[in-house]
Amino acid sequence: MSSLHDTPRGIPEVTVARLPGYLRALTTLADAGQESVSSESLAATSGVSPSMLRKDLSHLGSYGVRGVGYETSRLIAEISAALGLTRDxxxxxxxxxxxxxxxxxxxxxxxxxxxxxxxxxxxxxxxxxxxxxxxxxxxxxxxxxxxxxxxxxxxxxxxxxxxxxxxxxxxxxxxxxxxxxxxxxxxxxxxxxxxxxxxxxELQILAFHSHAQAHAAHAEVKGA
Amino acid sequence: MSSLHDTPRGIPEVTVARLPGYLRALTTLADAGQESVSSESLAATSGVSPSMLRKDLSHLGSYGVRGVGYETSRLIAEISAALGLTRDxxxxxxxxxxxxxxxxxxxxxxxxxxxxxxxxxxxxxxxxxxxxxxxxxxxxxxxxxxxxxxxxxxxxxxxxxxxxxxxxxxxxxxxxxxxxxxxxxxxxxxxxxxxxxxxxxELQILAFHSHAQAHAAHAEVKGA
DNA sequence: CACTGTGAATACCTTCACAGCA
DNA sequence: TGCTGTGAAGGTATTCACAGTG
The missing domain is CATH 3.40.50.720 (NAD(P)-binding Rossmann-like Domain)
Structure with missing residues (x-):
């Protein structure tokens, strides 16, 4: 069940890396007055797929309500606690x-x-x-x-x-x-x-993609 | 063979993300006068495993010499070209x-x-x-x-x-x-x-680990 | 009924182990 | 002989699809 890539508390490293994003999205929603959110909506705001979001959150526990969604403030508290943000x-x-x-x-x-x-x-x-x-x-x-x-x-x-x-x-x-x-x-x-x-x-990775695109565009022109 | 995570030229995204690291390591070696380097040594300098380095480089082509290693300047040129660093x-x-x-x-x-x-x-x-x-x-x-x-x-x-x-x-x-x-x-x-x-x-991810560690240390003290 | 939580399936990445070559 | 290049194996991450439940 737990693997080499799991952190001490059994939360996969990749999941930990995404939790801050969920936290930010949730804070935005909470500030806007939303008290509840579905995995689909939170996933869209966080830029991930709904199934990935649910899988990630399932590592923290069962804090959602089936048929309804997640309570914003509750989830903020749980993720904050998991990340250790309750202290300075x-x-x-x-x-x-x-x-x-x-x-x-x-x-x-x-x-x-x-x-x-x-x-x-x-x-x-x-x-x-x-x-x-x-x-x-x-x-x-x-x-x-x-x-x-x-x-x-x-x-x-x-x-x-x-x-x-x-x-x-x-x-x-x-x-x-x-x-x-x-x-x-x-x-x-x-x-x-x-x-x-x-x-x-980061810049070199971006350069690769710009370069690749310029190449592709050029090839297309030649091919046409 | 090629997949959704491959870039236009068939180089996996993860490989592209590591190329700048190899390039930096190679530049350091070249500046120090090294003309040739083995996958083992370059991997150590880059902080990856030798097999991963070889697999990554194999996506660019066959620029190594079996039984010897890679020519530093050649590899710098090839990676630079692949990343698109030959222009501004x-x-x-x-x-x-x-x-x-x-x-x-x-x-x-x-x-x-x-x-x-x-x-x-x-x-x-x-x-x-x-x-x-x-x-x-x-x-x-x-x-x-x-x-x-x-x-x-x-x-x-x-x-x-x-x-x-x-x-x-x-x-x-x-x-x-x-x-x-x-x-x-x-x-x-x-x-x-x-x-x-x-x-x-980044800070929140680090906080998670500090938090987890403090937890683990505390548990150990309690258990002893 | 709608949406979560999760086993199963798939896709991906890394490591292994060795064939192939200078 | 020594090291690269690479198919095969192993392990991880993501997506699918649906059972479970308020």
Missing amino acids: WPVAIVGMGNLGRALAAYQGFAVRGFQVIALLDGDAEVVGTRIAGLDVQPMADLPALVTRSGLAIGVIATPPSAAQQCCDALVAAGVRSILNFAPTVLAVPPGVIVRKVDLAT | WPVAIVGMGNLGRALAAYQGFAVRGFQVIALLDGDAEVVGTRIAGLDVQPMADLPALVTRSGLAIGVIATPPSAAQQCCDALVAAGVRSILNFAPTVLAVPPGVIVRKVDLAT
Whole structure:
């Protein structure tokens, strides 16, 4: 029943990755005053198929009502609980270059429960400067941040050459969840989870499709 | 043989998504002077299994030498060609809020072949202001950008409420590849490809794992 | 009756294991 | 001999189709 791709609580990784989308769709519906929603309608809003939505939700439990649908507020509560959004998650950003500063200034982290509590940099020149209302701290402060502030999530925004070293420092301090913006493959011990965000990769994937399409269009013209 | 998940040239979507990673690993190796690399070594650098790497590369053709490995420069050329990186891809960013400005300032787009040629905004107040060396243009300029500059990739960095409208404008102007930073599901006609980058989603996935781990640790303490 | 929850079927992706070739 | 390229096997994810139920 449970497999290698299942998470500790038996929820498949792919399902976990889709839950935030459902949560967002539900929040939108709830804000609009909808108290109940069918799998068909919620699936459409979330951009997935109704059967996939139902299968995903079935991993959390049976929170729907047959013949009716899902109670919006109930489902929001259940998904939030499953994702662990009932508590706050302190975040630290490591690397105050172009990207790090952009991330610090961008208010996208200030969503439900996530808060940037510290900015760090390995360069003594940068430490102590003030960015987006926070004093940049040295890497040596990491253990104290974990102990005192419960830091759980680290964001790596360093150049690729420094990423592994910063990752090691985060892991050594006790951070178990890392969001990596550096274009590098990070090596981490078991139990530490890394997710990667890479603009260059995304653009190259888009380029492939534009390229393929231009090709196809050209072939069509030649064939006609 | 070919399936629904295959791209026009018969390369599976998952493979396309991994090619940029191989390309980066290869570039690193080439810069270090390595002229040849085995699937085992390249796979390790790219963070995948050797068999997956070989299967992926086999979709592009037979560019390896049995008993030896892959010639670094040759493979770089072949993957670049497959991804369509042999030409330039002009990019426009739509939405000059917090995120859009951060993206415009961040030099992450300035990788091989990608160049931000225009910044756009729907707000007349913002149009005409200068950001990161470019004058912000009105949305009405989109068709001309596509015609005159060959704009092919649009980046949406607007608030979610404006995202669909901007997406429609991009599509109407002829843009077929969209990178969406807004937390919304975009509806697009067939032939248009959308990729999504969402910090909130990434953080929530990480929260799930931290949460699950805290749970597991707690259970262990109780059980002991 | 309408819609959920779920076994069964299908499609897809990854890994295995080895044939084939420099 | 050593490593690639690939059919076959195994495992995962998605869709189908319908039994179950408020």
